[in-house]
Amino acid sequence: VCVSVSGQIRYSIPEEMQKGSSVGNIAKDLGLDVEQLSDRAVRILSRGRTQYFALNFKSGHLYVTERIDREEICGGMEMCLLNCEVIVEDKMKLFPVEVEITDINDNAPSFRSEEFDLKISETTAPGSRFSVRQAEDPDMGLNSIQSYQLSSNIHFLLDVETRSDGVKYAEVVLEKSLDREEQAVHNLILIATDGGDPVRSGTTQIRVIVLDSNDNAPVFSQPVYKVSVWENVPKGSTVVTVKATDLDEGVNKEVKYSFQKITDKASKKLQLNSNTGDVTIVRNLDFEEAALYEIEVQAHDGGGLFDRSKIVIVVSDVNDNAPELTITSLLNSVPEDSPPGTVIALLNVQDLDSGENGKVTCSVASNLPFQLRKSLDNYYSLLLIDSHLDREKTPEYNITITATDKGSPTLSTQKTILLQISDINDNAPVFEKPSYTAYVPENNPSGASIFSVEASDRDLDRNARVTYSIRSSNLQEVLLSSSISINSQTGAIYAQRSFDYEQFREFEVQVQAQDGGSPPLSSNVTVRVFILDQNDNAPRILYPSLGADGSALFEMVPRSAEAGYLVTKVVAVDADSGHNAWLSYHLLQATEPTLFSMGLHTGEIRTARGFADRDAVKHRLVTLVKDNGQPPLSATVTLNLVFAENFQEALPEMSDQSGDSTPQSDLQFYLVLALALISFLFLLTVTLAIVMKLRRSRKPKLFQCFGPEPYSKTGSVFPPNYEDGTLPYSYQLCLSSDARKNDFTLLQSEYGVADSPLGYSGLSCYLGKLTCVIDSSLSPKS
Template identity: 65%
Template sequence: MTTFPQDCKMRAVFCFIFVNIWQVVAGQIHYSIPEETGKGYLVGNIAKDLKLEIKELSHRGVRLFSSGRTQHFALNYKSGHLYTTERIDREEICGWVEKCVLNFEIIVGESMKVYGVRVEITDINDNAPKFHSEKMELKISELTLPGSQFPLYEAQDPDLGNNSLQGYKLSSNSYFPLNMQTTVNGRQYAELLLGKPLDREEEADHNLVLTAYDGGNPVRSGTVQIHVMVLDANDNPPVFSQHIYEVNLREDTSIGTTAVTLKATDLDEGINKELKYSFIKITAKASQIFHLDSNTGEITLAENLDYEDSTRYEMEAQVHDGGELFDQSKVIIFVTDVNDNAPELMITSIINSVPENSPPGTAIALLKVQDQDSAKNAEVMCSVPSNFPFQLMKSYGSYYSLVTNRALDREQVMAYNITVTATDHGTPSLSTSLIIPLQILDINDNPPLFRQSSYVSYLLENNQRGASVFSLKADDPDWGENSRITYSIIKSQMADFPLSSFLSINSETGIIYALSSFDYEEFREIHFQVKAQDGGSPPLSSSVSVTLFILDQNDNAPEILYPSPPTDGSTGVELAPRSSEPGYLVTKVVAVDADSGQNAWLSYQLLKATEPGLFTIGLHTGEIRTARPFLDKDALKQSLVVLVKDNGQPPLSASVTVTVVLADSIPEVLTDLSSVSAPADPQSDLTFYLVVALAFVSCLFFTFLLVLLALRLRRWRNSRLCDSGSLNFTEVPVSQFVGISGAQAFLHSCCHDFSLTTDSQKSNLGFPKGNSPSSPVK
């Protein structure tokens, strides 16, 4: 076993770094760092490379985005430096890939600009060559000819270049020199060469040490113990049916499937024909995925394949017979890709709300799409619903920007749930969807609108003060303060009167109230305008024309114009010739009503006449005509009471007295009028009757008082005569029994209480004392 010199000082941490090597080309920033750097290792200054001020980092929202499972780097927003977040191991991250590069993106601010960052991990000699087993056994027949070659285990070194495996060394011995071979891709492997004939009887076992070393500084190495056993002669070796086995396996091949079956033949008999299969060169990862049945030579799948992990596996198999003769064959398994990975969609930046007046092209979100498959299976197409006002625009690399492509209107759609779908070109295709919620913010772009182009309302006159007339309603499709509506009256056609003294409007509800009682005879209609204004900034408004019609109420009695009401207590006189025929027009009562409609329809009735049946009156014309010829017995002066009534509910009326004088000529009229006394006033007769009735009642009451007084005096006198000794009147004033005034006093004293007292000897009748101090009468 050979030990290589190692310089302890060379194990010190590298005193130089490569992180200052960067450049920005076509939107990319390049850095280079050595592997095995620890957490917090400075990679570069992002702020300086992107020409950003330190104070702008948090304000502009500079963010780092990596699509890998592990975030290897972080950004310090206070200094702008890019740091590692964990120990960086090139072999763990990139495996056998010769050039290890980590890619991520820097997203800058609301502009959503994307810069690619490439960090190359350079290799250091941190791995020693290693054999997959620490011991190896070889069985060689003593008849084996010198010059025969025996394959040895191959060491693995995940480092690159000089740091990787450089060669092998074998411990010194007299039988087996080391034979080095080189593959077509330049990889070296070692074989054990038989230098001279073996003699089992002389030496049956040989123990060797094979050392694999790399070219790093310091040099690292690994060893394997080789035990060679010398066997008796076996003259026919086994032979594989193929020198190279090539197999294509889909990555979705199920576990337990036979990938390939190795076949070998041996012409010997007995124990020397018993064959055993084994792998002599296989990577640790391949040994976990593939299993070789040593008896049948079947290579089966022990774990799932993944094309994205490895596209091919190379192994070397060996077959031994019972006498330990062998043959070798290479097995190459190609993994073919299937579309087993759906595209991945990741949101790197998003805005949750935009105002409805945002211009087309406003960025909503920045998305990154990727597919772990390859070729067409990794080609991805992204889409959004065509009926939405959004589109996806290709950005840097595999980034897409979701932007608006036309104007937004919150009144039509208040919010969107935008479904972004990523579909690959595999067969069958796979897709992934995610939903981006977006709220549309309101702006004051809609004025209030009334539900009608104009309003007409009706109000009955003599309404109560403060009564609700009617209400208006305007709608504003905006939201919040922009839809809060206030109402006001802005214009009126009442030039002579201020409208504010008649009407008012509730600024919040739009209800119009009457401030005064309207009179149809004064106003029949009112025209004005109402404005509705929202609470936006600036506010928007609209107005509507309103007409209020005042409806008539039967609040005016008919007014008689002819004959005119008397001013001196007399009535008008109409002349009717005695020779008048029936139907002669004597006069006409003319009346008007200030109301309108049916409230002003008048009818005439003859309530009272001196000679009933002598005259008639037209129901609707008011014309007084004779109903029959005049007779000599008819009174010269005829008094007619005419009632004029309207058609309202309830009806109102007025009356007038018409005096008609029967005469053939004017001189006769004058003579007759002088001899005709004025007709008795019905009102005066009524007064007379009331006075007479009052006088009669007064006399009757006075008579009743006199009768009552006489009865009292008689009873008192009889009582005195019957019991002059035992009944005494005491303390009764004489004035109470004298004259009319005495009678009044007696009636007054009778209203007082009196009592009758008795004792064992006599009974006394006592009267209350009067107001006079006179002595009692005995």
């Protein structure tokens, strides 16, 4: 039978059903889909220590898992109910279920002993009633004791009385006077029968002992002894003392006490002193096990007379049971973006005590983002109330739930739930610094690591896996790819080629750190790379310019020059920078060291004293230009100086430089000789070509010049780098307008001079505008 009352499901089954027997189709009654049933989706929880029912997930039937004994579970209660709850996990719903256990005739009437003695005085008058041992049947209703029968005899008959509570009591009535001398012992059989189907019965033997005359029975001082004791009363305590008196004397006055009717539970807890009538506790009382004990006690004298009384012991509850807190459903972890109202756990709380001692309240710490909400009867839901969970601040919560009863003193139970907060990708990678500066010496090896960046991510696992990449740079894209790279896993930055400080001195790259979350988060940082200069460039001499032999041209110094006269200046540059570009000038060699001095930082060559007649006219100076690097690099230049007041005076010294100068190596000699020969052949060829052309021309031009193009400087044919008397190696060959023969005119600035190698071909020049005739018979000096 299935009945739905106020949202509850109730079934009715008989006791002692076999294990596996179906109680009812609970899936159908609750409207659940049988195909979706599983031990994780639906669970059955029974109240109490024994799980009597379980759910068949294939059929949806509720079936019996343990032996159900109505008498053991409910005792003498008229209505026996077993409660359980059906928990639907995915819906977080509870359905209470009540199962009524109906009685069957599974217990036969029984007596406490197979035989007992009944002592009756021979003087007892007919019609006297004698109490006999009552049978016990734990079944209810018709299944309990319905009748008593006494074996056939001539002295006794049985009278069965039904009391107001429905219990039947049997008494033996003396029908015919006894005669001890005729028969001292009478054996009777008492049969107790119930009304079940089939009928069950129990028997006991009554041995009637006929005694001598005893005309006074004991009498109890109270018909009912009612006491109230606390359940925590210690063992050995006397809870009540019964007292009966007998007016007889001697042996007939001696009263003995015994339990006439007592339950098994009471017999294990209480003990009666047969001599004193003291009822003591032999085992601890438990209010939750039994709150009331009703015992029938009998006092009988030595003559077999007796009296009956009733002992009622009311057990008062004390707060000796702490609340029981059970977690019926639990989430082990929740994402840190879980919304408020998320159910974390379902809890069941019970207290075996009664009254205020059994009222329980549950609480959770107020500093946690959780709260408890009562959902059904003794069930609580643990809810999330804060939507701002942050795993990076609090990766887990130890949620302590406290269940406290209202007893005095209060008892409480705590249960701790460990809740993990699972990670979401809510943190971007963060670099250690807002920007980075790296310094790399130039000429670095290709592939070397020049710097390393590192970013951290507060998330976990994949959300915290950082990869690095170069997003942009102020370098050209082609130059960037060939110059710089980054390790995507470690953040190490590598130079793909050797840097040159003279090419570029600094550049910026933007590095991106990106995590592996979905969607990924990233951050950027700027790395500024400075190229450090190294001393890899030697000084380069700009002035004076070097000739073919590696020496500078001649410089003319007036003989009248005084001390401090600026002869010339060496100009040099260094492609490096900083200390590596600081230049110093040194005079290494000089024909007369005391005659000249050189500025250390200016490069100016001045006369240290005036020219003396004993001094040589021509001087050779070797100067050194050195930078300040480590190790230092240098360059040298050789200067030729001539002391003369005018050019005509200096010309012989200049033209004789090859003979007067310091002998050169054989290689230099042959090179000069070859250059002179080639120059001569070239001039000869040009001259012959001009002559042939002029002869063929009818109207020769007024003036025709051959040779290098004059410098554009107005009023001068000196080159732009001429300073302080430096003479250029250039000339012009011009044809006179009135030429009639094979002669040529060489026009030159009055300060100009023909290239000395031409002297070998017979060409020589004098100061001023002179006509030079090509004549092989002329000597070089003339």
